[in-house]
Amino acid sequence: MALLPFVDVKAQGDTRAVVVWLHGLGDSGHGFSPIVPELRLPADAGIRFLFPHAPERPVTVNGGMRMRAWYDIKTMELTSRADEEGVRESAAAVQQLLDKLISDGISSERIILAGFSQGGVIALHLLARLPYKLAGVMALSTYMCAPEKIKEEANSVNKSTPVLVAHGSQDPVVPLFAGQQAYHVLKNAGFNPSWHEYKMPHSVCAQEVADISSFIQRRLLIQAES
Template identity: 75%
Template sequence: MAVLPFVDVKPNGTVKAAVVWLHGLGDSGHGFAPIVPELRIPADAGIRFIFPHAPEQPVTVNGGMRMRAWYDIKTMDLTNRADEAGVRESAHAVQQLLDQLIADGLDSERIVLAGFSQGGVIALHLLARLPYKLAGVMALSTYMCAPDKLAAEATASNKSIPVFFGHGTQDPVVPVAAGQQAFHALKKQGFQVSWHDYRMEHSVCAQEVADISSFLQRLFMTAKEN
């Protein structure tokens, strides 16, 4: 499988870190790219933002319409919403992209994996299963695929890294309880999760953008100074 195509937002100067940010259903890498200047991260942080495009596929709940999706959704019932085989296939493709960044010379501990909605499902799946350590993970308005397999499949590689959960309390697409379920499942397995909720629906708000900026600066700017 070829490495996923992506929107590449490079910093001025040397690349010192990277954020790989996965979009939601029906969106593309272009959807979140405009958030970079809104984060107001100092230029000397040297953060490269990579926004991969999910492949196009028919989505059952949308009448079989083809759109960019990390996996098929056969039902809106959260227990069976994520097509597990599709999640694993996309997780493999995203891991290939991470592997390529590392092969190109970027330390894995200078990479943050982020995902919104469907993209967050992939990010959480990889958080628990990657063989190497990342800098952190951001799970935005999302839930977990196959939480019943977490205990058996989780590696220890990323149990010590910070995991930022952000969710809207009025989310009609992914209920806040689904995000909390994923949060508690990871916490039970020893992951370092933090919870942030916002008065919003299935979206991103200004306060969340500010909190994400602080999260990234804490990870990358502090590490730079040590």
């Protein structure tokens, strides 16, 4: 399998940590890359950001139109919205990218995996199943694929890994209760999520950007110094 292509926002100076950030349906790695300067991270943080591009595929709910998507969406019903086969295929592709970073010398515990909407579904899927420990996971305006399988399929490697679960109370695309369900499923399965709710639609707001920046710094900078 070829490595996923990505937008690469390099660290100033030596790379000491990496954030891999997965976009939503119909977007690309370019969609979120402008957020890096908005995070106002210290200039010497040494954090590289990778924004992978999902492959193009027909999306059923959009009339079969081809677009970048981590998986097909056959229905907007939450219980069957995520095409599980496609989720697993994309999760394997993202894991291949993480594996490459690790083989290049970045410790898995210096990697944060983030995802918005569809990208968050992939991030949460991997959180429960990766064979190595991450520094953290950010699940933004998202939900969980096959939540009923998490206890059966999850390993304990990332049980203590902090997970920022963030959602807009006015989200018309992924309803608030879907994010809340993901949070509670993680909590009940023994993971370590924190809930963050914002008065916003299916998007990102200034307070969320500030909270994301704090999360990244706590996980990658403060830890490195201690």
